Amino acid sequence: MSVTYIPDKIKFILWGKSAGRCQYCNHPIYLDDFTQAEFNSSYIAHIVADQPNGPRGHATESERLKADISNLMLLCDVHHRLIDREDVTGHSVDRLRKMKAEHEDRVSTLTEQPSRKSHIVLYGARIAQNDSPLSWSHAHTAIIPKRYPADRKAIEMGFQNSSFADHEPAFWAAERTNLNRNFERLVKRPITDGHIEHLSVCAIAPQPLLIELGRLISDLRHADIYQLQREPTTWRWVSDDDGIEFKLSPPPHEKKKNVALNVSLSANVDNTRIHDVLGDDTSVWMLTIEQPNNNFLKSPKTLAKFRVAARTALNAIKTEHGQDTVLNVFPAMPVATAVEFGRVWQPKADMKMVIYDQNRTKGGFIETLTIEDKDYSQGV
Secondary structure (H helix, E strand, O other): OOOOOOOHHHHHHHHHHHOOEOOOOOOEOOEOOOOOOEOOOOEEEEOOOOOOOOOOOOOOHHHHOOOOHHHEEEEOHHHHHHHHHHOOOOOOHHHHHHHHHHHHHHHHHHHOOOOOEEEEEEEEOOEOOEOOOOOHHHHHHHHOOOOEEOOOOOEEEOOOOOOOOOOOHHHHHHHHHHHHHHHHHHHHHHHHOOOOOOEEEEEEOOHHHHHHHHHHHOOOOOEEEOOOEOOOOEOOOOOOOOOOOOEEEOOOOOOOOEEEEEEEOOOOOOHHHHHHHHOOOEEEEEEEOOOOOOOOOOOHHHHHHHHHHHHHHHHHHHHHHOOOOOEEEEEEOOHHHHHHHHHHOOOOOOOOEEEEEEEOOOOEEEEEEEEOOOOOOOOO
16 A cells, blocks of 8 residues: 655646546546445555555665656555455556556547637738728637637738739739738648647638638638628628528530639629620539528538539539630639638649639629649739
8 A cells, every 4th residue: 555645736637637437447436336425435556566565566666656647546445455455466567557548548538629729810802992801809709619719819811901903913913922922821831830720711802812712721721711791790600501502503505615604692693794704605504592692601501511512513514524624713602602612622633713703893704813733823
């Protein structure tokens, strides 16, 4: 039996590691089976005795390990007596160390949960003449209680007071370069270094840039994408499932020279507007919902269904037209779906995409960004 004083700190840690159970039989040592009375009935046993002449004692190790938690086991009265009195020879140092390790590993495995920390990412690019309404204080309320902020500051990307307007070709080149550089420095490197485990993304920007952001995040990152709700104004999801279903419609006629994907979710994009850009020799696929509107996306379940629908659309178009076909994308969709559209695109498997943006100054859709596998082209 032990004669060594063991500091309370060590005792508390041992109780925690063993979850208040005997490390021999797993019986709770704070509860009487018959009376259900709760009291401490534990004993702390030494694997290598604290005295050289004790059970499994050692001339030098007994002194060195007498208060070392690696040498201590939390036991019930029965098994404390068993290993120290009744069957010392049957309980070697190696056997007891193995039992202790297995018990503590089992407790850790059963109680350990993935980290709920998340780094908030804010991405805002200039939209027409308005700056993006993004802030850490608004974003952090959206992720609680599912997750909690890993930092008191958000990872902020995007231009402040950009001098370019979105009808200028220089806007797209400059904003894309800025986004890529910021993502590399502020997100990708910390992920590679292990400083970031999860992202919570709130973004408001022109849809081509949101698609590019999604491409950068990719499907390999652990990330949650949020949608700004209008009434009331919040980044928090306001529904568990809003019953929205997505429909993919193929072109009605034979295959043509050009291929386009009409994504009509927040508004209806008439195919004539696409033909105005690409010409009549164009096969137009459509991904839509029953009643397109800019307030339909209210639940993460709907966003997850969109990911499936977008992946299905890209696969179907590639199967029909071939992987070497250029896919022209005309998006009218909520910001979160734009980011997710970029995430589902796979560089090794999917077609080169040209992303268009509706611009009133230009009187219709304009070509903005090209997304392809070869070198993640920065061109417009």
